[in-house]
Amino acid sequence: MTATDLTGARTPEAADVITGARERIDALDDRIIGLIQERAAVSAVIQEARIGSGGRRVNLSREMEVLGHYREALGRPGTSLAMTLLELCRGKI
Numbered sequence: 001m002t003a004t005d006l007t008g009a010r011t012p013e014a015a016d017v018i019t020g021a022r023e024r025i026d027a028l029d030d031r032i033i034g035l036i037q038e039r040a041a042v043s044a045v046i047q048e049a050r051i052g053s054g055g056r057r058v059n060l061s062r063e064m065e066v067l068g069h070y071r072e073a074l075g076r077p078g079t080s081l082a083m084t085l086l087e088l089c090r091g092k093i
């Protein structure tokens with residue numbers, strides 16, 4: 001398999017650009033995954049404190065704020081992303 005085959009490019013020059021940019025994307029994805037894991041750990045601290053005090057795991061008014069934050073920054077797909085993040089951080093409701 002050549003770099004051109006692997007990238008879908010039609011020239012070696014374009015294949016080089018794509019290969020380099022894919023390395024950056026893989027590095028960014030690793031950082032994003034690390035941040036999601038960090039977010040989940042912080043979220044767990046909050047949930048444990050609330051449950052330990054007799055409250056509920058979920059706080060819907062706060063979730064509305066989180067959804068709004070992502071929607072304002074990223075538009076409608078931001079809402080879907082935030083919903084997925086919330087599920088990763090507190091499980092399904």
Ligand SMILES: O=C(O)C(=O)C[C@]1(C(=O)O)C=C[C@@H](O)C=C1
Nearest residue numbers: 043046047058059062063089090
């Ligand atoms: O901010 C809170 O109160 C949390 O529990 C954190 C968090 C979140 O991961 O953003 C998780 C569950 C709640 O339903 C709301 C938000």
